[in-house]
Amino acid sequence: MSKTAKPPLILVCNDDxxxxxxxxxxxxxxxxxxxxxxVAPDGPRSGFSSAITSEVPIHFGMVKSExxxxxxxxxxxxxxxxxxxxxxxxxxKPDLVIAGINHxxxxxIAVNYSGTLGAAIEGTIFDIxxxxxxxxxxxxxxxxLESCRFARTIARRIxxxxxxxxxxxxxxxxxxxxxxxxxxxxxAEGRYVGEYVKHETPAGRDAYWLTGSLQLRExxxxxxxxxxxxxGYTTVVPCKIDVTDYExxxxxxxxxx
Numbered sequence: 001m002s003k004t005a006k007p008p009l010i011l012v013c014n015d016d017x018x019x020x021x022x023x024x025x026x027x028x029x030x031x032x033x034x035x036x037x038x039v040a041p042d043g044p045r046s047g048f049s050s051a052i053t054s055e056v057p058i059h060f061g062m063v064k065s066e067x068x069x070x071x072x073x074x075x076x077x078x079x080x081x082x083x084x085x086x087x088x089x090x091x092x093k094p095d096l097v098i099a100g101i102n103h104x105x106x107x108x109i110a111v112n113y114s115g116t117l118g119a120a121i122e123g124t125i126f127d128i129x130x131x132x133x134x135x136x137x138x139x140x141x142x143x144x145l146e147s148c149r150f151a152r153t154i155a156r157r158i159x160x161x162x163x164x165x166x167x168x169x170x171x172x173x174x175x176x177x178x179x180x181x182x183x184x185x186x187x188a189e190g191r192y193v194g195e196y197v198k199h200e201t202p203a204g205r206d207a208y209w210l211t212g213s214l215q216l217r218e219x220x221x222x223x224x225x226x227x228x229x230x231x232g233y234t235t236v237v238p239c240k241i242d243v244t245d246y247e248x249x250x251x252x253x254x255x256x257x
Contacts, residue, residue, distance in 0.1 A: 007033075007068075008034035008159050009035050009090065009093075009096075010034045010036050011039065011082065013039055013081045013082055013097070013099045013119040014026075014040050014078065014099055014100055014116060015045045015047075015078045015099075015116045015119070016046065017040065018063060018072075018074075020040075020044075021103070021142070022103050022135065022147070023100070025101060025145075026098065026144070026148060030151070030155065033152065033156065034095065034159075035068050036068065036069045036070075037071075037089070037090055037094070038069075038071040039060065039081040039085040040073065040074065040078075042073045042075055045115045047115060048077045048078060048118060049079075049115060049118045050118040050121050051077045051118065052079050053076045058074060058084065060074040077115065078099065079118045079119060079122045082119050083122055095129070095159060096130070096158060096159060097124075097131075098132075099130070100132055100151070101134065101147045101151065101173075102116040102132070102133070102138065103140060104138050105136035105172050106132065106170060106172060107170075107187075108189075108224075109189075109214070111239060114134075116133075116134060117168075117239075119132065120168045120170075127165065130163075130169075131168055133147060142175060146173055146177070149179075150179070153182070154169065163238075164238075166240050167239065168240075168241070169236055169237065169238060170225075170236075171234065171235065171236050172225060172229055174230075174233070174234065179233065182233060182235075184238070185224065186221065186225065186237060189216065190214055190215050194211065194212045195211065195212035197211050
């Protein structure tokens with residue numbers, strides 16, 4: 001008589017905090033897929049990218065424990081959470097790391113700033129298939145049902161087929177009651193403009209609030225994630241932790257001659 005297969009172990013993190021609605025919705029949607037361990041920041045850590053804490057110690061504590069689900073709160077960044085989980089908390093290597101569901105999109109150049117993607121990158125560094133998922137224009141009050149549907153679909157596909165080594169996925173879901181489908185596409189080219197609003201403090205000092213809007217390069221590519229999102233599709237952008245420009249590597253060899 002064969003033994004019952006052990007359910008996959010799924011590590012979940014985010015950058016909106018351990019009590020964020022997007023994370024809570026994601027966790028519940030994964031319960032029937034595998035055993036879920038959450039290690040998430042104790043508060044919002046948006047925009048932390050792959051930042052790690054090195055000057056001060058970090059700590060964690062258990063928030064909830066029940067069959068198939070354990071939740072921990074961590075004082076560090078999203079990358080800290082994954083790093084700490086894999087070194088000190090989980091006793092076996094997870095089968096999958098999922099970061100999200102982020103309260104807001106991480107399309108285009110935002111992939112370089114996102115704490116959500118920082119957590120996915122950290123999982124990939126440990127050779128664990130990983131993806132980050134975000135709801136475009138999402139807030140604490142948003143409906144995360146469609147985002148959860150795509151998170152489940154992608155999680156099941158990765159658990160079955162895996163991902164290329166060194167590759168993680170940046171997934172963005174349009175904030176629509178019914179999303180048209182899913183498309184694998186590329187990161188849009190562009191940058192943020194008008195990034196700061198200046199105010200004067202009561203003490204007379206200038207203070208700057210981060211804001212801005214995304215400005216795309218022209219012409220726009222039909223396969224850019226921003227364009228595909230505007231058409232009502234969830235976007236899946238494969239990204240690599242190896243940021244070497246291999247084309248430039250070949251072109252620059254004469255520098256050393």
